Amino acid sequence: MELRAVKGMNDILPGEIERWHALESAFMSHVALYGYQEARTPMLEHTSLFARQIGETTDVVEKEMYSFTRHGDDLTVRPEGTAGLARAYVEHNIHAKEPITRWCYVGPMFRGERPAKGRYRQFYQAGCELYGDAGPFCDAEMIEMLVTFLKRIGITGVSVHINSLGSGGTRERYRDALVGYFTPIQSTLSEDSQRRLAKNPLRILDSKDPRDKEAAAGAPSILGILADDDRAHWDGLRTHLDALGVPYVVDATLVRGLDYYTRTLFELRATDSDLGAQNTLLGGGRYDNMIEGLGGPKVPAIGFAAGIERLLISTQLAGAARAPRCFVAPLGNGTVGPAAVLARDLRAAGIGTDMDGRGTSMRAMLRRADNLGARLCIIVGETELSRGVVQLKDLSRRTQQDVPLDAAVRVATDLLAASPTPSAGEGAP
Ligand code: HAM
Numbered sequence: 065m066e067l068r069a070v071k072g073m074n075d076i077l078p079g080e081i082e083r084w085h086a087l088e089s090a091f092m093s094h095v096a097l098y099g100y101q102e103a104r105t106p107m108l109e110h111t112s113l114f115a116r117q118i119g120e121t122t123d124v125v126e127k128e129m130y131s132f133t134r135h136g137d138d139l140t141v142r143p144e145g146t147a148g149l150a151r152a153y154v155e156h157n158i159h160a161k162e163p164i165t166r167w168c169y170v171g172p173m174f175r176g177e178r179p180a181k182g183r184y185r186q187f188y189q190a191g192c193e194l195y196g197d198a199g200p201f202c203d204a205e206m207i208e209m210l211v212t213f214l215k216r217i218g219i220t221g222v223s224v225h226i227n228s229l230g231s232g233g234t235r236e237r238y239r240d241a242l243v244g245y246f247t248p249i250q251s252t253l254s255e256d257s258q259r260r261l262a263k264n265p266l267r268i269l270d271s272k273d274p275r276d277k278e279a280a281a282g283a284p285s286i287l288g289i290l291a292d293d294d295r296a297h298w299d300g301l302r303t304h305l306d307a308l309g310v311p312y313v314v315d316a317t318l319v320r321g322l323d324y325y326t327r328t329l330f331e332l333r334a335t336d337s338d339l340g341a342q343n344t345l346l347g348g349g350r351y352d353n354m355i356e357g358l359g360g361p362k363v364p365a366i367g368f369a370a371g372i373e374r375l376l377i378s379t380q381l382a383g384a385a386r387a388p389r390c391f392v393a394p395l396g397n398g399t400v401g402p403a404a405v406l407a408r409d410l411r412a413a414g415i416g417t418d419m420d421g422r423g424t425s426m427r428a429m430l431r432r433a434d435n436l437g438a439r440l441c442i443i444v445g446e447t448e449l450s451r452g453v454v455q456l457k458d459l460s461r462r463t464q465q466d467v468p469l470d471a472a473v474r475v476a477t478d479l480l481a482a483s484p485t486p487s488a489g490e491g492a493p
Pocket of ligand 1: 143144145146182185188191322346370371373
């Protein structure tokens, strides 16, 4: 076949999509318990939004974005959701309407990464963003919400990794400490890291290149140089996590791949899945400077995003199979028209109905109704129709009756309201 889906982009077809629906609705209903409401922003944003917020020297911006120019605008297909939602928060002046805002989203994101299991070029994220509260309680609450969610969808074997990147002065001092540490061993670093050393040494800690990993092993930890307010926030986070009963691992090597973070960083990783290197189910953190950086007021924020494919690989969550409740089978000359009208009336009465108008045999029709999982099959036959009746079969009770065409919807409704199997005593003389 000549035309195939773009590399790293997948079709999700019926049979599989049901699990997606189940997961997405489990996510939405879980985060609604914590007050999150859905916000939908465009798939395309101005390239400068991502370049500035995610950071010019990140892999996402340097190597992975799908960018193009159209009608004079430099546009990028969103590689993540945080920047777009923050743009919308500022654009719609949301801070003036409510002191704390909790938004959630589900949707496709695009990054030109090397495809692997759990890593795609079009992938889906489910995420939340909270604006307006700088307190470490929010960070702990968000992590607790996620631990509880993963448990709820049956993903056990999860470790919570946390770190702090500090803010303002702490970040500056840490940057200097890293430059001081890496400069003497600069020649052992990857080309990317050598280039990024002066500008953004934090990125070296996040590099996947084995040379950088080796060099970074002895790098200083930021936790040792947190300023007093950053330390108080960090201590507060841990106290709240303890109070909420959330076990965690302090991981000073956690820096994450996006530049906008301040203070709290977290990732939840699957410890017993077959995701391999892609075992980070979700990640997030605080980004207290983004709203102001976008021209808004000084509003702190925190958020996360989970990879839906990675969650689906890790959970046994089943989707609800779709089955029509009724199957309409026209058989013989001139039956398709009246059958189509009957199918229309059944649907109007709220009964999911499939119809096969190809005019094959009765046996083939019954087999098809059965395979589809339909409870009722209505045969619209030529001779029956001339008598003004149709044949209504209850496939689970194994009963059948001739029913006047104009009473078929009512009888079908009554049968569907009754249990699919006859109860004891029913049908006895
Ligand atoms: P991120 O760590 O880049 O953070 O992505 C979050 C999650 O999306 C990852 O943990 C992973 O599960 C999934 N993911 C990322 N890239 C891919 C890919 N190529 N294929 C499959 N899954 C992937 C963010 O995107 C931030 N916006 C999270 C955030 C929200 N921070 C604050 N608010």
